[in-house]
Each structure stands twice: as C-alpha cells, then as structure tokens.
Amino acid sequence: MVATDFKLRYQNSVLGIIWVILKPFLLFLILYLVFSFLFGQKDPNYKLNLLLGIILINYFQEGTTLGLYSLFSRANVLLKVNFPREIALYSSLAQASISLFFNLLVFAIFWLFSPTPLHLFSLPFFLLYLVLLALIIQGLGFFLSILYIKFRDLSSIWEVVNSLVFFATPVIYPLSIIPEKYHNLVFLNPLAVIIHNSREVLIKGAMPDLLRTGITLLLALLLFSLGLLFFRKKVKKIAEEF
Amino acid sequence: MIRVENVSKTFKIPHEKRETFREHLFSFFRPLEYEKFQALKNVSFEIKKGEWLGIIGPNGSGKSTLLKILAGIYLPDSGKIEINGKLVPFLELGVGFNMELSARDNIFLNGIILGMTKKEVEEKFDQIVQFAEIERFLDTKLKNFSSGMQVRLAFSIAIQVESDIYLLDEVLAVGDAAFQKKCQEEFREMNKEGKTVLLVSHDMEAIKKWCNRTVWLEQGEIKSIGSPHETIIKYGKVYE
Numbered sequence: 389m390v391a392t393d394f395k396l397r398y399q400n401s402v403l404g405i406i407w408v409i410l411k412p413f414l415l416f417l418i419l420y421l422v423f424s425f426l427f428g429q430k431d432p433n434y435k436l437n438l439l440l441g442i443i444l445i446n447y448f449q450e451g452t453t454l455g456l457y458s459l460f461s462r463a464n465v466l467l468k469v470n471f472p473r474e475i476a477l478y479s480s481l482a483q484a485s486i487s488l489f490f491n492l493l494v495f496a497i498f499w500l501f502s503p504t505p506l507h508l509f510s511l512p513f514f515l516l517y518l519v520l521l522a523l524i525i526q527g528l529g530f531f532l533s534i535l536y537i538k539f540r541d542l543s544s545i546w547e548v549v550n551s552l553v554f555f556a557t558p559v560i561y562p563l564s565i566i567p568e569k570y571h572n573l574v575f576l577n578p579l580a581v582i583i584h585n586s587r588e589v590l591i592k593g594a595m596p597d598l599l600r601t602g603i604t605l606l607l608a609l610l611l612f613s614l615g616l617l618f619f620r621k622k623v624k625k626i627a628e629e630f
Numbered sequence: 631m632i633r634v635e636n637v638s639k640t641f642k643i644p645h646e647k648r649e650t651f652r653e654h655l656f657s658f659f660r661p662l663e664y665e666k667f668q669a670l671k672n673v674s675f676e677i678k679k680g681e682w683l684g685i686i687g688p689n690g691s692g693k694s695t696l697l698k699i700l701a702g703i704y705l706p707d708s709g710k711i712e713i714n715g716k717l718v719p720f721l722e723l724g725v726g727f728n729m730e731l732s733a734r735d736n737i738f739l740n741g742i743i744l745g746m747t748k749k750e751v752e753e754k755f756d757q758i759v760q761f762a763e764i765e766r767f768l769d770t771k772l773k774n775f776s777s778g779m780q781v782r783l784a785f786s787i788a789i790q791v792e793s794d795i796y797l798l799d800e801v802l803a804v805g806d807a808a809f810q811k812k813c814q815e816e817f818r819e820m821n822k823e824g825k826t827v828l829l830v831s832h833d834m835e836a837i838k839k840w841c842n843r844t845v846w847l848e849q850g851e852i853k854s855i856g857s858p859h860e861t862i863i864k865y866g867k868v869y870e
Contacts, residue, residue, distance in 0.1 A: 468725040469743055470702035541650035627703045628641065 408487045409494055412446045423560050431562050436495075436502055436591050441559035443491045444583050448525060449550045451484035455529025456536050456546055459623075463630050473623045474616075477529050481522060488518075499590075510589040513596055517586045520601075523608035524578060530615030534622045537629045557583055578604045632677045632700070632795065632826070637709030639670040639695055639850075669695040671850045672709070679715070679794075680824040684831065684841035684858055686865055692850040693830045697721060697797045700828070715794030715826070718744060722799070724784030729773035733764055736772050737787055744791045754790040761812065762786035782809055789816050795826045834862050 416439050427434055458480040459466065459473070466473070536542045557579045558566070566574060574580050581604045585596040644664040648654055669692045677683050685693050698704045700711065701719035726743040727736050737758055741751035759765055762783045764775075772780060817840060820827065831837055837844055837858050844861040846854040854861050 465726045465743060467698075467703060468721045469719060469745075471743070471745075539649065539651050539654070541652060545651070624705050627698075 408490045412442050412491050413494060415446075416442050419560050427560075427562055427565070430564065433502070433504065433587075433591050434562070436498060436504065437562070437587050438560065439495055439498060440587055440590065441557075441583050443488065443495055444521065444586060445554055445557060445559050445579065446491065447484060447488045447521060448553070448579060450487060451481055451522075451525035452528050452532060453543075453546065453550070454480035454484055455525065456532040456543060458529065459533040459626065460536055460630075467627055467630060473626075474619065477526065477533060477619075480529065481526050484525070485522065504591055505593065507589070507593040509595075510593065513589040514586055516601070516605075517582045520578075520604055520608045521582050523612045527608065527611030527613075527615035530612075530619035534619060534626060537626055553577070553579060556580075559583065575600055578607055631679050631712075631714045632828075633710075633712040634676070634700075635674050635710040635712075637670055637673045637696075637699060637706045637711060638668065639692075639699060639704060639706050641667045641669055643667050669850050670699070670706075673847075673850070673852055674709075675845055675852065675855060677826060677828065679826055681843065682821070682827045682829060682841045684829050684837035684844040685847060686831070686834070686837060686844060686861070687847035687853075688869070691847040693847055694721065694799060696847070697799055697828065697830060701797055713795065716745075716792075717795040717797065718791050718793040719797040720788050720799065721797065723781055723788060727772060727780065727784065730771060732769045732771055733775070733783060734768050736783070740784065740787050741791070744788065745793075746791055750792070758783075758786045758790055761789070763809075778806070785813065789813075789820075793825070795828070796820070797828045797830075799830045800832070834866075838862060 419442070420435060420438055423438070424434060431437060455477055458476045462476050466476070532542065532546065556574075556577055558574065563571070563574070563584060575584075581597070581600045585601060588594045589596050642664045643666075644662055646663070648657065648662065673692075673696065675683075685696065687693055695704065697719065698721065699706050700713070701717070701721065703719075724736075724740060726739055728739060731739070737755065738748065738751050741754070741758075742748065746754070759768065762779075762785075764779060764783060767775065767779070772783075775783070821840070827840075829837065829841060841858045843856065844858040845852055846861050846865050854864055
C-alpha cells in the first residue's frame with residue numbers, strides 16, 4: 389500500500405521523484421531569498437536553520453494532511469474488505485516519512501558544505517525528535533481521519549491550522565527576535581520544542597533542553613494513545629458514514 | 631462453519647445531509663431528522679462446513695448488508711455471529727485495483743488486500759496470469775485493459791486466495807463463454823475441496839446448480855429457507 393501510494397503520487401509528473409525533494413527546497417529558496425536580509429546577519433547558520441525548520445514543518449504538514457485523507461481516500465477498499473484500519477494511517481505516515489528521508493538527504497549535503505562540525509551525541513537526539521514528531525503526526529492523524537468523514541470542511545480548517553502552525557513556530561524567524569519573557573509561550577507549541585532543539589543539537593552542537601523535551605515526549609505519547617483509543621472506538625462504525 | 635443468530639441492522643437515513651462544521655453549527659438547535667431503515671430483521675441461519683448456501687431476494691432486501699456484516703465491515707445492532715475458519719469476502723471484484731499501475735503491480739496489490747502474503751502472491755503469480763490469459767499485457771497499465779479483461783484478472787486473483795469460507799456477491803457472470811467454462815471448473819474444484827461458500831445471485835440456474843440450500847430474503851427477513859429447488863419455485867411464484 390505504501391509503495392503504491394508513493395509510486396502513484398509521483399509517476400505521473402514528468403520530474404517524478406525529484407518533486408519530493410524539490411517542493412520543500414523551492415520553498416526554502418524563496419524564503420531564504422526573502423528573509424535572509426532580515427535575519428541572516430544575526431545568525432551565521434541561518435541557511436541551515438531555515439532548511440531544517442522547513443523540512444520538519446513540511447513533514448508535519450504533509451503527514452497530518454495525508455492522515456486526514458487516509459480513510460476517505462481508501463473508501464472503496466474499506467467498504468469491501470475488512471483489514472485492520474490502522475494500516476491506512478500507518479501507510480500515510482510511512483509515505484510522509486519517505487519524503488522526509490529524501491529531504492534530509494538534501495539537508496545532509498548542505499550540512500557537509502558548511503563549517504558545522506558533527507557532534508556524536510546529536511544524532512540520537514535528532515532521531516528522538518523525529519520519533520516525537522512522528523508520534524504527534526500519527527496521534528493527530530487518528531483524530532483527523534475519523535472526523536473528516538463526518539465533517540468534510542475539516543480539510544479547509546486544517547489548511548488554515550497548518551499555515552498558522554507554520555508562522556507560530558520559529559521556522560523563518562529566529563527565536564531570538566521574540567522577547568525572552570514570551571519564550572515559554574512559544575514553547576507551549578511542541579513543534580517549536582522539536583524544531584528548536586533539533587537545531588540546537590544538529591547545527592549548534594549544544595545540549596538540548598531536556599525538561600521541555602521530556603514534556604513534549606509525554607505530550608506526544610498521550611496524544612498518540614488517546615488518538616489510538618478514539619480511532620479504535622470510532623472506526624468500527626465508520627463504514628456506515630461514508 | 632458459520633452461525634448467525636437473530637442479527638438485526640438498522641440504518642439511519644437523514645433527511646438532510648450534514649457533512650460540514652458549518653452545517654452543524656447553523657442547525658445546532660434543530661434536531662437531525664432521519665428515517666430508520668431496517669435492513670435486516672432477526673436473521674438466523676447456520677452453514678455447515680463444505681456447504682454452499684445461496685441467497686436470493688429482490689434488490690434492497692438486505693443481501694449485501696448481510697454479507698457486509700459477515701465480512702466485518704458493518705457491525706450488527708443486535709444478534710450474534712460465529713465464524714470458524716478463514717473468511718474471504720468478494721463483495722466486488724478487483725478491490726483496490728489502480729488504473730495507473732501495471733497489471734503486475736495490481737496483482738500484488740489486490741492479492742495483499744484480499745489477505746494473501748507477498749510470498750503467496752509470488753507463488754501463485756504464474757497461475758493467476760495464465761488463468762486470466764494476460765501474459766502479453768503484464769506491464770500494460772490497467773487503464774488500457776478492456777473492462778472484460780480487468781474483470782477476468784480480478785476473478786483470477788480472487789480464486790487463488792486460499793480460504794475456508796468465501797462470500798461471493800454476484801461475481802459469477804464474468805467473461806466470455808470460454809472463460810465461463812474455466813470458472814465453472816474452478817468452482818467444481820472448490821466444491822470438491824469442501825470449501826464453504828455463500829453465494830448471492832440473481833442467476834437462479836447458478837443457485838440451483840451449485841447450492842445445497844437457499845435463503846430467500848424479503849425486506850430484511852428470511853421468507854423461506856430450504857432446498858434451492860423448492861425455494862426458487864416459491865420465489866418464482868411471487869416474482870414471475
């Protein structure tokens with residue numbers, strides 16, 4: 389199912405698989421050209437920070453959007469065969485993760501050409517943040533996929549939420565332009581914790597904020613398990629709602 | 631073996647369809663009006679291992695709902711269902727077929743959706759291709775297949791799925807005369823191997839030929855159950 393989705397998505401476009409990489413990369417290029425004048429002088433790593441931020445937020449947006457449609461788009465199969473419905477969601481997540489993987493390859497290339505040294509401890513931490521992000525995406529996906537069947541305008545609402553998240557998270561702007569006293573507010577957003585700390589470990593080589601990481605971990609686990617419970621409870625009756 | 635005890639199923643059919651937050655918001659204080667449609671009323675029957683049960687009845691009598699409940703797609707409102715053995719539903723041929731992919735990819739896709747493992751599909755691959763007679767078009771996209779060829783491919787995959795119980799919903803009338811003959815042989819094979827089959831069909835000849843017993847559904851209730859011959863005669867008196 390995963391392979392099919394991926395094949396289908398890109399085989400009809402002439403550039404094929406290249407689009408997976410090109411999409412966030414073009415966004416990066418545009419934002420970089422526009423905002424590097426604004427924030428670039430203060431932050432020598434602005435380029436890498438921006439690219440990593442875009443890649444991670446792109447993973448979130450793509451993952452949740454695919455999750456939202458995951459049951460709906462497979463209605464024809466769901467109504468004819470009984471299989472564990474969660475597979476549809478895992479397949480969406482896997483699809484988003486494949487794009488993430490290719491995007492991270494691009495990031496790795498950029499990173500090689502920058503003077504940032506590699507810190508041994510940073511990779512396991514970065515992996516942890518990716519897992520946290522995946523848990524959050526999947527947890528939201530459990531809710532969104534079911535709710536979308538009942539409320540078809542959820543897709544438009546979610547688009548707005550996605551762009552809101554994009555601007556509420558320090559992706560294009562560095563955290564430093566926000567006054568210190570509001571930082572706690574910014575970090576209520578788990579994505580901000582994940583992206584900020586990923587940058588800290590991977591680009592700056594600093595230790596991550598363990599307390600906030602722990603809180604985010606708990607939050608992600610809670611979201612995931614609540615989502616799974618909700619999904620399992622509601623999915624049995626979902627065939628009648630299509 | 632399948633045992634169905636007092637199974638009922640009611641669908642709520644709303645007068646207006648509220649599908650968006652906007653609609654829910656603007657009509658918050660107006661209760662949703664709907665009609666109840668009872669698709670199945672206290673249906674009970676039993677199928678023994680190796681038995682072929684035919685289900686007949688006019689459109690809308692609950693045949694497909696019954697199969698969907700047995701397949702686990704709908705939950706019954708009340709009643710009990712007991713199923714011993716692996717069950718494969720063929721409510722439609724070619725579930726999950728994707729027109730943009732080649733026949734080869736679709737064989738794997740459909741096979742896995744029907745519950746085969748990848749290895750099983752690999753083992754059965756040649757048989758499927760041979761049976762469907764599509765050797766030359768293996769790498770052609772499915773959208774370039776004729777509809778007859780698509781159905782033939784779907785049927786060929788379906789019969790390779792190993793299972794104890796099969797639910798067949800109107801899948802008999804497939805392909806040209808030569809292909810029909812091959813299907814009949816395949817059915818005979820299934821019969822010999824002692825597979826259990828639930829067959830929904832409007833083709834009375836097929837029911838008479840293959841089934842040991844027949845259930846006649848009428849507006850969600852079992853009107854008659856017994857030998858195919860008698861049931862079909864009774865059914866014929868009402869509808870012909």
